[in-house]
Amino acid sequence: MKKYIVCIVCFVFLFSSCSAQDQSEHVVKDKSVVVEALEEKTYIESLSYNAVVVPEFVVKKAFPQSGILSTLSVKKGDKVQVGDLIAGLIPEKDIPKLDRNLDIISSSYDDYKEKRGELSKKAKDYVFHKLNYIAEEGVETELNKSEAELIKASDTYNKSFDDYKNIVLSTLMSSMEIDPKMLMYSDVNGYVVKVLNTQSEMIGGGYPVVIIASEDKVLEAGLTSEDKEKVKIGDVVLLKENSDISAIVTEISQFPDKNTGTYTMRARLSFDTDLNFGENVIIKVQLAKKKGIFISINHILNDGSSYVYVVENSRAVRKDIKILDIDKDMALVSGLDEGDQMIVRGYKAISDGYKVSIASDEEVDGDEKSN
Numbered sequence: 001m002k003k004y005i006v007c008i009v010c011f012v013f014l015f016s017s018c019s020a021q022d023q024s025e026h027v028v029k030d031k032s033v034v035v036e037a038l039e040e041k042t043y044i045e046s047l048s049y050n051a052v053v054v055p056e057f058v059v060k061k062a063f064p065q066s067g068i069l070s071t072l073s074v075k076k077g078d079k080v081q082v083g084d085l086i087a088g089l090i091p092e093k094d095i096p097k098l099d100r101n102l103d104i105i106s107s108s109y110d111d112y113k114e115k116r117g118e119l120s121k122k123a124k125d126y127v128f129h130k131l132n133y134i135a136e137e138g139v140e141t142e143l144n145k146s147e148a149e150l151i152k153a154s155d156t157y158n159k160s161f162d163d164y165k166n167i168v169l170s171t172l173m174s175s176m177e178i179d180p181k182m183l184m185y186s187d188v189n190g191y192v193v194k195v196l197n198t199q200s201e202m203i204g205g206g207y208p209v210v211i212i213a214s215e216d217k218v219l220e221a222g223l224t225s226e227d228k229e230k231v232k233i234g235d236v237v238l239l240k241e242n243s244d245i246s247a248i249v250t251e252i253s254q255f256p257d258k259n260t261g262t263y264t265m266r267a268r269l270s271f272d273t274d275l276n277f278g279e280n281v282i283i284k285v286q287l288a289k290k291k292g293i294f295i296s297i298n299h300i301l302n303d304g305s306s307y308v309y310v311v312e313n314s315r316a317v318r319k320d321i322k323i324l325d326i327d328k329d330m331a332l333v334s335g336l337d338e339g340d341q342m343i344v345r346g347y348k349a350i351s352d353g354y355k356v357s358i359a360s361d362e363e364v365d366g367d368e369k370s371n
Contacts, residue, residue, distance in 0.1 A: 033309075033345060035341040035344065038341075042135075043289075047285040051280070053218075053276060055215075055277060056217065058213045061087075061211070062209055063184060068200060069197050069203050070199070070200070072195070073085045078192045080188075082168045082188065087184045112163075112164040116161075116271060122152075122153040125149070126146045130146075147234065192212055218247070221265050223263045230287060235285055235286060237284070248268055250267060305320050306320070311341040316352060
């Protein structure tokens with residue numbers, strides 16, 4: 001009997017020792033993490049779109065009557081100015097030598113260039129005041145004054161161009177001894193984008209011979225029906241990759257494109273841009289001042305959904321987020337609140353619900369160092 005009692009006592013002792021040892025082996029230490037207290041930051045709400053650089057307008061040049069295209073002075077890609085000879089419906093040997101009044105034309109052209117420069121300056125001033133006003137750093141009176149000056153400069157520029165064009169053409173026509181309708185001159189400064197006929201070809205009256213694109217450029221993008229209600233004439237457009245290049249919204253179509261279902265928006269670029277026709281760019285239409293949470297894209301995890309970890313009651317808590325916009329290495333997100341303690345180091349060694357302790361950068365290995 002005593003032997004049985006001794007055996008039971010030994011068994012209980014051994015079992016207790018093993019249990020204590022197992023418990024000591026399964027004690028899990030808190031995971032050390034580095035956190036960043038999130039703060040709301042002010043930003044300008046914008047809409048991002050793919051846009052293409054196109055001419056502000058195109059002109060289709062045609063003769064009013066049929067005949068033989070005896071002269072064709074341009075080819076695709078040529079740069080033309082007001083008064084340049086395009087084509088003729090008379091034999092080349094009969095085209096008179098035009099005695100141009102160079103002084104009159106030169107003076108008118110200098111005035112046109114001056115007004116063009118003034119309009120460019122007023123457009124830049126308007127962009128500056130508009131962005132300041134959105135950011136609540138400017139005042140409405142300054143914006144209204146700048147807008148009025150822009151409109152006045154635009155009207156002056158258009159009149160100067162018309163005067164320049166009329167002086168050139170009238171000077172040319174006055175020196176001709178043949179029917180002026182038999183010669184075709186450019187009435188726009190721009191580039192030949194298409195030549196539809198060849199020299200010596202019989203052409204019909206009213207049919208285009210060449211198509212000329214203006215040298216002035218606009219950005220063209222297709223807005224969704226929802227965004228169409230947000231964008232207004234006069235809004236500023238910036239290039240995502242180069243915010244020094246700006247444009248001003250001048251036109252928004254009222255009817256959707258039959259192929260894309262989007263509403264065409266056109267924004268006039270500043271004159272001094274070096275963007276090329278046909279170039280595709282990403283634009284940001286500047287709307288209104290707002291507040292939001294920005295985090296480094298390096299701290300965003302993804303398993304099919306974007307998420308981060310925050311610390312709540314000494315536990316790691318997963319929070320799903322939505323990326324609203326990305327600017328360089330920072331992302332504007334929803335799903336987080338000001339004051340959240342987002343884990344910025346140590347997040348690769350934890351899961352939702354892990355017990356964690358907040359430490360300094362030097363105490364945590366792995367992941368990217370916090371900024």
